[in-house]
Amino acid sequence: xxxxxEIVLKNWADHQKIPPIPKNHETLFEKKLIQVQQxxxxxxxxxxxxxxxxxxxxxxxxxxGLPTQENIQKFQKAEFQLMQNIDLEFSLLMSLENPNTNExxxxxxxKLNRLQKDYQILYTKLEKNPNQPQFIxxxxxxxxxxxxxxxxxxxxxxxxxxxxxxSL
Numbered sequence: 001x002x003x004x005x006e007i008v009l010k011n012w013a014d015h016q017k018i019p020p021i022p023k024n025h026e027t028l029f030e031k032k033l034i035q036v037q038q039x040x041x042x043x044x045x046x047x048x049x050x051x052x053x054x055x056x057x058x059x060x061x062x063x064x065g066l067p068t069q070e071n072i073q074k075f076q077k078a079e080f081q082l083m084q085n086i087d088l089e090f091s092l093l094m095s096l097e098n099p100n101t102n103e104x105x106x107x108x109x110x111k112l113n114r115l116q117k118d119y120q121i122l123y124t125k126l127e128k129n130p131n132q133p134q135f136i137x138x139x140x141x142x143x144x145x146x147x148x149x150x151x152x153x154x155x156x157x158x159x160x161x162x163x164x165x166x167s168l
Contacts, residue, residue: 039158042088046151049085053078057140075136082143089150096157104160108153115146 022028056078097105119142126135 035158042092045088046085049081052081053140053144057137071133071136075140078140079143082140082147085147086143086150089147089154092154093150093157096154096161101157101160104153104157108149111149112146115142115149118142119146 056074093105093108119139122135122139122142126132126139129135
């Protein structure tokens with residue numbers, strides 16, 4: 001009977017041991033740290049772009065009427081800034097691609113393609129009717145929706161990746 005208790009206590013003691021730290025724990029930690037730093041930089045850039053977009057769109061609304069050369073330049077700056085953010089989000093999305101996330105990425109890319117087709121239609125209408133200033137906020141809103149879609153996809157995929165990494 002005493003031996004049974006010894007076996008039980010030995011098994012219990014074996015289960016209480018701390019598992020050894022993997023040899024590559026430093027590199028894993030550094031990778032995770034770099035990812036967090038990249039996210040912070042990206043969020044600050046995103047916040048700055050949104051502030052710029054908000055300021056430009058507000059001044060655009062206040063100066064509604066026929067588009068002036070100054071307003072067209074403001075639109076082009078905002079459009080360029082949003083396009084850069086969309087490209088950045090898209091490259092980040094493609095870096096998160098793996099066999100587990102292909103379905104999510106494909107569904108997001110279908111939505112993105114629809115938004116881009118709508119953007120092209122709006123842009124064509126603006127070129128045909130340059131005296132219709134209501135197309136400009138619609139174009140900016142479309143670009144903002146594209147950026148938000150990619151941002152949401154990136155956040156979801158990053159969270160999915162982190163959850164699967166933590167479950168290992």
